[in-house]
Amino acid sequence: MGFSKRFLLDLAPQVIATLLGYFSEMKPCQKCIKPISDDQVEKAPRCDSCRVFFHLECSGLCASEQRAIVVQRRIILFFCEDCILSFKKIPLLTNKFVQLEEQIKSLKEEIEVIKQQNLQTVGATDIPANMDAVIYEMQNRADRANNLVVYGVPKSNSRSLQQKISDDNTALLPLLNDIELAQDDIVKVLRVENWQKDNCGNFSEKRGK
Ligand SMILES: [Zn+2]
Ligand SMILES: [Zn+2]
Structure with missing residues (x-):
């Protein structure tokens, strides 16, 4: 590995495990960060979302769940804790996303209205004329003041x-x-x-x- 020990220690264990999994043939356990030996890999549960490995005993699965996960053509999915926490946030995030979309839509509409108002104001020719009339009136009043x-x-x-x-x-x-x-x-x-x-x-x- 190209990483120094000091650098690795500064990183969160889960990040290290993921990095090791990406950059080497070694399959570290996402929980304990220790390598999963070749004879363990066959039975090591792997998250079906983020694809990280766990030691069977580190997976938090009970004995019957372990058996179901290890079966070759299994129908039960296994998700790591991080992914499960993320999944729980999906409905909330979806709601927020919808709200944000609506806010952006109404903001765009407001911007369009302001743009139109600006165009009308800049295009108006009666403003200089009005200003001339106002200035003339001010001068005229000053002249007549005495x-x-x-x-x-x-x-x-x-x-x-x-x-x-x-x-x-x-x-x-x-x-x-x-x-x-x-x-x-x-x-x-x-x-x-x-x-x-x-x-x-x-x-x-x-x-x-
Ligand atoms: Zn482990
Ligand atoms: Zn996962």
């Missing part, structure tokens, strides 16, 4: 537009002191009454008034 509306300011009698604007500015001066503003704070004065908005949104003075 607007001041003054009612009942006497109308100028002048025919000149420049004079009318000048008169409106002058009329506002007494008010500026009351609200602690200087003349420099006024960007533009518009007399709303005399202005109309055309189809393009531009303001112009109403004619004939």
Whole structure:
């Protein structure tokens, strides 16, 4: 054997027995790990699932079972303890497998739904348009935030537009002191009454008034 003793001792006995069985002609007993002699091999029970050998006395079989197992054309199967423990877990594992299959199926469906939603969101063109509208509205509100509306300011009698604007500015001066503003704070004065908005949104003075 190529294995050192130290290496073999570190392994579980069952693993060693299985390895020895695979790599050599020697048939070790899965229970006691000692070799099964040539004259014992004929009668040594072998697990019908994992194919490991046992000494007759190590197999845990009673005398009548031993006789039945050793018979050449036997109909009784022999399974080692490890395999029997594994078999007992099969119904449980089968159930878990079915559950896992169902979970995977529903997860796949959820992923498909999310994928579709993502595609629709990315493909939507109304989002940039909405964003533009929102930004425009925000700018517009910021621009109008300092607007001041003054009612009942006497109308100028002048025919000149420049004079009318000048008169409106002058009329506002007494008010500026009351609200602690200087003349420099006024960007533009518009007399709303005399202005109309055309189809393009531009303001112009109403004619004939
Ligand atoms: Zn044995
Ligand atoms: Zn077995």
